[in-house]
Amino acid sequence: MSGEVTLTGTLTCISEDEAVRVRASLPDHIALTRAEQGCISFDVSPTDNPIVWTVSERFEDAASFEAHQTRTASSDWATQTKGIARAYKIDGM
Template identity: 60%
Template sequence: MAGNVRLSGRLICVSEAEAGLVRRYLPEHIALTRAETGCLSFEVSPTDDPLIWRVEEVFVDQAAFEAHQARTGASEWARQTKAIRRDYAVSSVDRS
């Protein structure tokens, strides 16, 4: 049986201006992602460092994850935060 797809990592800002963009555009990005078919969980949480957010996502399968990536890539979130560094790892999680 195919596994869930998990993305785990960090969103790393280099300035308060970048962090401001995250704070401004993140609420809509979270709402839209959580409404996607196949999204099991989506959390973007601030860390002790005000310029770094922890990102944890789980999608039901590879197709749902790819649909999320396509939607996100064409979003206002992507346009506004494209210069912000992402440090992500993607893995498959066995559902058995």
């Protein structure tokens, strides 16, 4: 499949402990993702609620989005944020 893939949604913690892990892991996760081939944009931004973030991702195509998913599955980000609720909408797949 070709064409841009976008992901939008939220990451919602249930405790300050989860939020601390997100804050600690997020800078490296953002930097690594933005450096990936095919990443157009990648933003994870805090909201007015200190345990909720908005997520917005754009990748050139399905292959680059899938490569991102594969890389992150075994990353420190995945380990630190395992079990944290995500509500995402993916378009272009």
